[in-house]
Amino acid sequence: MFASLSDRLTATFKNLRGKGRLSEADVDKTVSEIRRALLDADVAVPAVRAFTTAVRERASSAEVSEALNPSQQVLKIVNEQLIEILGGEARELFFAKRPPTVIMLAGLQGAGKTTLAGKLGKWLREQGHTPLLVASDLQRPNAVTQLQVVGGQAGVPVWAPEPGNGVGNPVQVARSGVEHAREQYYDVVVVDTAGRLGVDAEMMQQARDIRDATQPDEILFVVDAMIGQDAVTTAEAFRDGVGFTGVVLSKLDGDARGGAALSIRTVTGQPVLFASTGEKLTDFERFHPDRMASRILDMGDLLTLIEQAEKAFDEKQAAEMGRKLSGEDDFTLQDFMDYMRQLKQLGSMKKMLGMIPGMGQMREQLENFDEREVDRVEAMINSMTPAERANPKIINGSRRSRIARGSGSTVSDINGLLERFDQAKTMMRSMARGGGRGVPGMGGMPGMGGLPGGGKKSKGRMAPPKRTKKGKSGNPAKRAQQEREAAERAATASQGQPGSAFGLQQDADQIDPSSLQLPAGFDKMFGR
Amino acid sequence: METPDIIIAAVAAVVVLAGGGFALFRGRSRGGSAPTLKEPPVRPGGASEAGEPDDGGVTTQERPTEGEAQDQAGSAVVEETPAQPVLEKPESAAGRLVRLRERLSRSGALGRTILGLLSRDKLSTADWEEIEESLLMADLGTGPTDELLEALRTRTQVEGTSEPGAARELLRSELLKLVDPDMDRRIAASPVLGDDGQPHPATILMVGVNGTGKTTTVGKLARLLVAEDKDVVLGAADTFRAAAADQLATWGERVGVPVVRSDRDGADPAAVAFDAVKAGRENGADVVIVDTAGRLQNKAGLMDELGKIKRVIAKQAPVQEVLLVLDATTGQNGMRQAQVFAEVVDVTGIVLTKLDGTAKGGIVVAVQRELGVPVKLVGLGEGPDDLAPFDAASFVDAIVS
Numbered sequence: 001m002f003a004s005l006s007d008r009l010t011a012t013f014k015n016l017r018g019k020g021r022l023s024e025a026d027v028d029k030t031v032s033e034i035r036r037a038l039l040d041a042d043v044a045v046p047a048v049r050a051f052t053t054a055v056r057e058r059a060s061s062a063e064v065s066e067a068l069n070p071s072q073q074v075l076k077i078v079n080e081q082l083i084e085i086l087g088g089e090a091r092e093l094f095f096a097k098r099p100p101t102v103i104m105l106a107g108l109q110g111a112g113k114t115t116l117a118g119k120l121g122k123w124l125r126e127q128g129h130t131p132l133l134v135a136s137d138l139q140r141p142n143a144v145t146q147l148q149v150v151g152g153q154a155g156v157p158v159w160a161p162e163p164g165n166g167v168g169n170p171v172q173v174a175r176s177g178v179e180h181a182r183e184q185y186y187d188v189v190v191v192d193t194a195g196r197l198g199v200d201a202e203m204m205q206q207a208r209d210i211r212d213a214t215q216p217d218e219i220l221f222v223v224d225a226m227i228g229q230d231a232v233t234t235a236e237a238f239r240d241g242v243g244f245t246g247v248v249l250s251k252l253d254g255d256a257r258g259g260a261a262l263s264i265r266t267v268t269g270q271p272v273l274f275a276s277t278g279e280k281l282t283d284f285e286r287f288h289p290d291r292m293a294s295r296i297l298d299m300g301d302l303l304t305l306i307e308q309a310e311k312a313f314d315e316k317q318a319a320e321m322g323r324k325l326s327g328e329d330d331f332t333l334q335d336f337m338d339y340m341r342q343l344k345q346l347g348s349m350k351k352m353l354g355m356i357p358g359m360g361q362m363r364e365q366l367e368n369f370d371e372r373e374v375d376r377v378e379a380m381i382n383s384m385t386p387a388e389r390a391n392p393k394i395i396n397g398s399r400r401s402r403i404a405r406g407s408g409s410t411v412s413d414i415n416g417l418l419e420r421f422d423q424a425k426t427m428m429r430s431m432a433r434g435g436g437r438g439v440p441g442m443g444g445m446p447g448m449g450g451l452p453g454g455g456k457k458s459k460g461r462m463a464p465p466k467r468t469k470k471g472k473s474g475n476p477a478k479r480a481q482q483e484r485e486a487a488e489r490a491a492t493a494s495q496g497q498p499g500s501a502f503g504l505q506q507d508a509d510q511i512d513p514s515s516l517q518l519p520a521g522f523d524k525m526f527g528r
Numbered sequence: 529m530e531t532p533d534i535i536i537a538a539v540a541a542v543v544v545l546a547g548g549g550f551a552l553f554r555g556r557s558r559g560g561s562a563p564t565l566k567e568p569p570v571r572p573g574g575a576s577e578a579g580e581p582d583d584g585g586v587t588t589q590e591r592p593t594e595g596e597a598q599d600q601a602g603s604a605v606v607e608e609t610p611a612q613p614v615l616e617k618p619e620s621a622a623g624r625l626v627r628l629r630e631r632l633s634r635s636g637a638l639g640r641t642i643l644g645l646l647s648r649d650k651l652s653t654a655d656w657e658e659i660e661e662s663l664l665m666a667d668l669g670t671g672p673t674d675e676l677l678e679a680l681r682t683r684t685q686v687e688g689t690s691e692p693g694a695a696r697e698l699l700r701s702e703l704l705k706l707v708d709p710d711m712d713r714r715i716a717a718s719p720v721l722g723d724d725g726q727p728h729p730a731t732i733l734m735v736g737v738n739g740t741g742k743t744t745t746v747g748k749l750a751r752l753l754v755a756e757d758k759d760v761v762l763g764a765a766d767t768f769r770a771a772a773a774d775q776l777a778t779w780g781e782r783v784g785v786p787v788v789r790s791d792r793d794g795a796d797p798a799a800v801a802f803d804a805v806k807a808g809r810e811n812g813a814d815v816v817i818v819d820t821a822g823r824l825q826n827k828a829g830l831m832d833e834l835g836k837i838k839r840v841i842a843k844q845a846p847v848q849e850v851l852l853v854l855d856a857t858t859g860q861n862g863m864r865q866a867q868v869f870a871e872v873v874d875v876t877g878i879v880l881t882k883l884d885g886t887a888k889g890g891i892v893v894a895v896q897r898e899l900g901v902p903v904k905l906v907g908l909g910e911g912p913d914d915l916a917p918f919d920a921a922s923f924v925d926a927i928v929s
Contacts, residue, residue, distance in 0.1 A: 039664055108882070110738070110882070142775040143771075146772075148771075197885040198885065199884075199885055228667035228887070229666065231857075231859075254825070256859070
């Protein structure tokens with residue numbers, strides 16, 4: 001596996017600690033690391049060149065001279081620059097003043113156009129439109145059937161006058177589809193076209209013919225998130241061939257870093273409008289530039305983590321958790337186990353931990369983490385009586401040895417579990433107090449920073465989640481800030497404040513640089 | 529190492545997230561702009577325990593036993609295509625690559641750029657950078673690019689490349705080294721004798737992520753084998769994507785190859801695969817090609833399902849070939865794909881598709897080297913016979929010429 005950019009930058013800056021300023025040589029070194037990271041993320045070479053030039057300029061300018069910590073500064077610049085490029089001029093789908101609005105899908109073979117047609121249809125229907133899908137892919141065997149099935153699943157009618165498999169005229173189908181929509185008062189028409197290569201002159205002509213016949217309001221270029229350097233050539237070919245007004249990134253649920261988003265945006269200037277994130281018809285969402293930025297840089301993805309957490313716990317449970325965190329209710333081992341089980345259902349803990357920014361540094365330890373440890377912890381808790389779970393304090397020596405025997409572990413395992421559970425509880429409370437509420441005076445939190453260095457290893461260990469938490473609180477707040485209406489803005493902003501108590505970096509941006517540089521104690525947590 | 533630490537940290541972090549996140553998100557979800565939450569995808573018939581760690585290939589699902597699978601045979605239909613008046617005659621394998629060479633050289637701009645630069649008397653830093661960029665643009669990846677560059681640099685210094693012929697030879701030999709002509713690239717497509725002394729059809733399993741062209745490749749490969757006078761049976765074990773089985777059936781019809789498919793969508797793909805191989809054995813077929821649904825390599829549940837398909841097929845006949853279908857446009861993620869698929873089903877060969885475009889498929893160089901799995905076939909166009917056996921020498925020639 002490639003080390004993430006943050007890992008590499010951290011390594012690059014190891015010798016620079018204390019310098020506090022970036023010399024030109026430092027900038028060079030950093031820029032070359034960034035270049036490599038972007039190339040590994042499949043960002044196209046010309047886009048990388050443009051990007052690194054911009055970063056170099058910003059990094060050498062006065063902006064950085066007050067640097068607190070060079071790697072944080074650079075990462076911040078890189079992240080901001082990425083978001084700026086990816087997210088500039090985010091916009092809504094453009095609907096025609098006089099329906100039907102025609103949306104044409106175009107792209108390479110296997111990019112996911114037909115599936116996307118279904119998803120788009122469903123999404124439009126849920127937005128209150130009456131979409132019609134038009135099967136203009138007459139090339140691939142049974143593409144028409146596929147669209148019909150997908151349309152059926154989405155509950156969206158499909159216009160398919162031709163059976164496909166090489167028979168029929170796609171231009172004719174598209175034209176008649178739009179006419180049909182006009183007669184039947186469908187207000188959006190989604191035209192699915194055959195996959196084609198940019199170098200295939202004949203097929204590109206056909207695409208142009210379809211475009212001219214239907215006069216689409218939007219032409220969406222569907223592109224696979226795992227596409228490599230060819231993204232630019234292909235995007236240019238489609239831009240020059242048919243032209244497109246927006247981009248849809250498909251298969252984002254894979255683990256490709258998706259540098260194509262940056263390449264296409266840089267080269268064609270067209271925005272990425274949607275992301276397709278799964279095989280079900282509902283796996284379709286607006287594109288989030290900030291998340292994409294973190295993904296391209298491999299910096300962890302807190303928002304996804306939060307979403308996953310929300311997926312695992314419904315509102316009631318979340319509220320209950322909130323109460324437990326605030327100390328209104330007691331957080332017991334039983335709760336701990338319940339949550340752990342639910343988390344397990346979400347998928348690998350390893351993966352989830354990997355989403356926490358800064359965890360990249362722990363990558364090796366994470367790799368070695370045996371998921372079955374979760375089961376062992378579960379076994380220990382299962383060997384406790386309900387009373388013990390509710391009140392761990394009553395667990396004395398003889399209870400401990402009983403539990404150890406019952407779970408096939410040793411007494412020292414039990415000791416460790418209880419000790420750390422207790423610390424985690426305290427920690428969570430203080431975190432919740434500091435972060436969740438937006439109470440500025442969270443005395444415990446700044447102290448946290450000191451803990452890791454201090455003698456207590458155990459406390460250091462627990463520091464990471466806390467830290468991370470912090471970064472998070474900054475994150476959603478910031479996001480919310482952007483998204484919410486002005487009236488709500490003030491409220492959210494106050495939530496964002498706690499982050500600033502951590503240090504200057506915090507209030508800066510969505511990437512929380514402090515979380516990229518974890519306290520020394522964190523390592524110990526995974527070490528040994 | 530005290531792993532419970534990790535667990536506790538994770539649970540603590542996530543609990544705080546969920547609890548704290550709840551507070552933060554509460555307002556927003558009322559505002560209606562909350563991100564859409566997705567249910568974890570569950571496929572019918574698929575391994576739904578997406579969260580289960582892969583514990584050495586044991587899934588909680590029951591494998592269909594011999595008896596069960598036979599029961600299911602009733603519901604699977606062997607579609608003997610009514611012999612159509614005219615069956616298409618596929619082109620023979622020999623000479624396919626020659627015909628397709630011109631398409632290959634479309635993506636050959638790589639060779640020309642580098643060649644042009646290499647033939648100069650003196651190479652400046654900028655020239656080297658340009659060479660590096662064109663290699664990177666071929667999706668070669670940073671690692672192999674550095675190596676090739678280093679090799680070129682050394683050899684140009686030692687040997688000199690002012691004559692165009694010398695430069696070409698130099699580039700050719702270095703590229704050839706990367707592609708490695710010595711690997712065995714034959715497709716195992718002859719029946720083998722099983723342990724029981726019975727002939728087994730050679731079984732080929734087609735795997736890959738979504739949209740790389742698995743079904744199309746199965747269709748084209750069937751034609752290639754038919755052209756070699758093999759008896760082929762196709763198994764439509766992609767029971768997930770809409771109309772995938774129909775797509776395969778259309779391919780089968782064209783060359784009169786029977787397609788074994790389930791009579792309903794969402795059937796257990798392993799059962800369909802089992803039936804296909806069984807039908808192949810009973811009909812005395814030479815080759816059975818099993819198409820599978822596309823799956824992203826990071827979906828543990830689906831990868832488990834794939835492992836199950838292979839194990840279940842092995843009950844009938846050992847799987848001779850597992851071909852990973854890679855899209856030539858795929859970038860560095862291709863490496864991940866190859867690694868994970870190789871772990872789960874032990875990939876024996878790679879099919880590089882969509883090479884007729886501008887993409888150069890450089891990722892296979894890294895994959896081939898890292899995993900030792902050779903590229904066996906290349907897809908070079910939309911035509912039914914545009915699939916050719918990969919030949920390292922002519923491949924490199926097409927790039928350099």
